Amino acid sequence: MGNRCAVIGVGQTKYRTKRADVSLAGMVREAALAALEDAGLTFADIDSVVVGKAPDMFEGVATPELYLADALGAVGKPMMRVHTAGSVGGSTTLVGASQVQAGLHERVLVVAFEKQSESNATWALSTHSPFSASLVVGAGGYFAPYIRAYIRRSGAPANIGMMVAVKDRINALRNPYAHLKIPNIDLAMVEESMMLWDPIRYLETCPSSDGAVAMVLASERAAEAAGAATGRPPAWVHGAAMRSEPMGMSGRDSVDPRAGRDCAADVYRQAGVTEPRRQFATAEVYVPFSWYEPMWLENLGFAEKGSGWKLTEAGATAFDGDIPWNPSGGVLSSNPIGASGMIRFAEAAQQVRGQAGEHQVAAAVDGSRLALGHAYGGGSQFFAMWAVGARKP
Amino acid sequence: MTTQASSSSQAAQTSASRASASQTSDERVVHVLEFPGGYTRSTGPVIGRFLTGLRSGRLFGVRMPDGRVLVPPTEYDPQTAAALGTADEDWVEVGPAGTVTTWTWVDDPRPDHPLDRPFAWALIRPDGADTALLHAVDSGSKAAMATGMRVHPTWRAERTGAVKDIACFAPGEGPAEVPALVPAPDGEAELEPVSMVTLPHRLEYRLRGGTVWNHFIDGMAVGQIRGTRCAKCGKVFVPPRGACPGDGVPATEWVDLPDTGVLTTFAVNNVPAAGAPEVPFISGYVLLDGADIAMLALVSDVPWQEVRIGMRVRGVWVPDAERTRSVKNLKWFAPTGEPDVPFEQFEEYV
Numbered sequence: 029m030g031n032r033c034a035v036i037g038v039g040q041t042k043y044r045t046k047r048a049d050v051s052l053a054g055m056v057r058e059a060a061l062a063a064l065e066d067a068g069l070t071f072a073d074i075d076s077v078v079v080g081k082a083p084d085m086f087e088g089v090a091t092p093e094l095y096l097a098d099a100l101g102a103v104g105k106p107m108m109r110v111h112t113a114g115s116v117g118g119s120t121t122l123v124g125a126s127q128v129q130a131g132l133h134e135r136v137l138v139v140a141f142e143k144q145s146e147s148n149a150t151w152a153l154s155t156h157s158p159f160s161a162s163l164v165v166g167a168g169g170y171f172a173p174y175i176r177a178y179i180r181r182s183g184a185p186a187n188i189g190m191m192v193a194v195k196d197r198i199n200a201l202r203n204p205y206a207h208l209k210i211p212n213i214d215l216a217m218v219e220e221s222m223m224l225w226d227p228i229r230y231l232e233t234c235p236s237s238d239g240a241v242a243m244v245l246a247s248e249r250a251a252e253a254a255g256a257a258t259g260r261p262p263a264w265v266h267g268a269a270m271r272s273e274p275m276g277m278s279g280r281d282s283v284d285p286r287a288g289r290d291c292a293a294d295v296y297r298q299a300g301v302t303e304p305r306r307q308f309a310t311a312e313v314y315v316p317f318s319w320y321e322p323m324w325l326e327n328l329g330f331a332e333k334g335s336g337w338k339l340t341e342a343g344a345t346a347f348d349g350d351i352p353w354n355p356s357g358g359v360l361s362s363n364p365i366g367a368s369g370m371i372r373f374a375e376a377a378q379q380v381r382g383q384a385g386e387h388q389v390a391a392a393v394d395g396s397r398l399a400l401g402h403a404y405g406g407g408s409q410f411f412a413m414w415a416v417g418a419r420k421p
Numbered sequence: 422m423t424t425q426a427s428s429s430s431q432a433a434q435t436s437a438s439r440a441s442a443s444q445t446s447d448e449r450v451v452h453v454l455e456f457p458g459g460y461t462r463s464t465g466p467v468i469g470r471f472l473t474g475l476r477s478g479r480l481f482g483v484r485m486p487d488g489r490v491l492v493p494p495t496e497y498d499p500q501t502a503a504a505l506g507t508a509d510e511d512w513v514e515v516g517p518a519g520t521v522t523t524w525t526w527v528d529d530p531r532p533d534h535p536l537d538r539p540f541a542w543a544l545i546r547p548d549g550a551d552t553a554l555l556h557a558v559d560s561g562s563k564a565a566m567a568t569g570m571r572v573h574p575t576w577r578a579e580r581t582g583a584v585k586d587i588a589c590f591a592p593g594e595g596p597a598e599v600p601a602l603v604p605a606p607d608g609e610a611e612l613e614p615v616s617m618v619t620l621p622h623r624l625e626y627r628l629r630g631g632t633v634w635n636h637f638i639d640g641m642a643v644g645q646i647r648g649t650r651c652a653k654c655g656k657v658f659v660p661p662r663g664a665c666p667g668d669g670v671p672a673t674e675w676v677d678l679p680d681t682g683v684l685t686t687f688a689v690n691n692v693p694a695a696g697a698p699e700v701p702f703i704s705g706y707v708l709l710d711g712a713d714i715a716m717l718a719l720v721s722d723v724p725w726q727e728v729r730i731g732m733r734v735r736g737v738w739v740p741d742a743e744r745t746r747s748v749k750n751l752k753w754f755a756p757t758g759e760p761d762v763p764f765e766q767f768e769e770y771v
């Protein structure tokens with residue numbers, strides 16, 4: 029895994045439907061400055077900048093990394109952009125981490141963002157080439173058949189998706205950065221919301237958000253110095269991996285993709301995790317449609333195949349359960365697409381740093397258990413994950 | 422490309438429908454990407470102030486910590502990343518006249534160029550500024566252009582808070598008259614500072630289908646679904662693939678497939694969209710008999726409540742007389758009425 033790497037600063041904007049008060053650059057900078065402040069640093073301390081966002085069609089800004097160099101203090105430094113669809117926030121983090129693990133840089137600024145209000149993601153995801161008929165409308169239209177197949181395969185009761193939708197929105201009430209705040213949410217409200225792409229209801233989908241997130245990743249030496257200076261402990265990377273697979277491969281399991289299982293296995297091997305449900309204190313997992321919680325519970329080895337829904341049903345993944353999933357409210361509560369993966373990684377780091385505020389999971393702080401950050405993208409093709417902990421690996 | 426060519430020549434020898442293969446054309450298909458209404462841009466306070474100035478017929482720059490004046494302004498110092506233009510005293514009115522620092526000549530203006538006659542693109546440094554902005558100079562002739570020449574803006578009356586509020590620059594010191602503002606037809610809030618702009622973009626591509634796609638579409642033109650088989654794993658792909666996604670080797674053998682199969686899973690779509698069928702419509706994955714991958718298709722001729730995983734389906738085609746060289750010849754799949762297929766028999770293809 030190379031040299032030790034740690035998170036020493038995290039910054040997030042408050043996720044909203046529309047940030048009309050700032051430019052795209054201003055919004056991205058807001059997150060970067062917050063991360064630098066958390067780390068007790070300035071742009072001058074940063075050696076390298078890595079940015080990530082979802083497809084350019086979402087905002088119509090081609091090569092935004094060029095335009096953002098001034099705003100991110102990247103002049104005269106290495107700067108690159110990462111692109112792996114919805115998982116890009118996770119893979120951007122890991123590209124930055126690899127620059128530290130390889131010993132290239134002491135402090136790397138990673139930033140991910142999306143300003144969804146500038147366009148319309150459903151439109152951007154539905155611009156099929158003339159060689160294929162337009163049969164799918166947006167991400168919901170694409171993922172709904174796989175959710176239906178999961179329900180058929182596992183025999184899960186129909187209310188599991190609604191339970192996740194309620195749980196994550198209740199969690200969001202404790203997160204000052206979360207976009208959706210629905211204080212009176214309950215199963216009935218979810219059930220009565222419009223069926224958009226059967227079996228996905230409106231309240232079982234993620235919102236469309238503007239926002240950015242940034243982290244400062246540091247070498248062991250830089251992390252110890254920052255921790256001593258700020259009094260805020262680093263989150264140490266115990267395992268990190270990415271995997272991908274082709275979308276149109278015969279025999280590919282689109283419900284329980286092998287790339288996801290392999291990616292988790294690699295992270296767990298590095299981190300010494302053999303029983304994820306016991307060894308993780310919490311997990312921030314990319315769940316853009318409610319049913320992806322039970323699906324990923326199985327894919328990530330927190331439950332046997334076919335029984336992920338039983339953890340959700342038993343309340344194990346709730347904030348007061350034994351393995352809280354998405355205590356921040358998750359993608360279901362805030363979805364600036366390109367940032368959503370990095371928010372998962374950042375929230376996992378904040379949990380083991382003890383910096384998660386009102387949605388702090390108590391068991392994450394003492395260092396005996398780890399936190400998982402997870403992102404996926406494309407047609408469930410790209411996976412990026414990390415395990416972070418309060419103790420050095 | 423070599424791979425596809427050899428794939429095609431083998432296909433022509435092995436396919437039953439050799440005649441239609443010979444009709445394969447390589448015409449290109451226009452593909453337009455244009456977000457309806459155009460992308461919006463929140464300008465932020467700095468760019469917004471510059472654009473608001475343009476609307477009132479004035480050019481503003483922003484002073485950097487080292488004293489230089491940037492026009493157009495940027496939000497952040499290109500050297501130090503410091504925020505610029507945060508205080509009123511950092512803003513400097515410049516020009517309106519300026520000096521050409523370099524230029525190039527356009528003999529044949531395009532439709533979206535600012536002028537419909539030959540003109541120069543020039544970098545123009547307004548008086549009082551330390552940087553130059555890009556704009557058109559209407560000099561009448563290339564011979565009238567020179568680096569170092571003096572120019573002044575020609576302001577439009579219909580100003581919206583955009584760089585095109587300056588129609589172009591003209592030779593000489595001016596005067597640069599600013600006609601009274603004629604508000605945009607929809608601009609009732611024109612006196613608010615500019616904070617948002619709309620930027621229409623249109624990308625027009627001309628795409629080639631390629632050898633494999635063309636052979637597939639020639640089959641669709643005569644009501645025949647064609648797939649390709651990987652020589653290594655033996656899997657049959659439909660729509661055809663030029664190479665096996667699992668093995669990475671050319672999938673060279675063509676296979677004619679029936680238009681019957683099983684619906685492996687589906688969505689009931691209630692979200693309307695341009696180009697999609699009327700809601701509710703069913704999109705699903707159909708595993709054709711003899712294929713090793715399910716293909717995305719519409720399902721119809723059945724109430725949506727009665728659609729099931731495992732349902733046997735058959736393709737419904739447009740009448741022969743209406744057929745074109747298009748995937749749309751296959752309208753959708755409809756139930757055959759045969760017994761459902763148990764989930765376990767096709768689960769690995771979901």
Ligand SMILES: [Zn+2]
Pocket residue numbers: 651652653654655656665666667668669
């Ligand atoms: Zn193969």
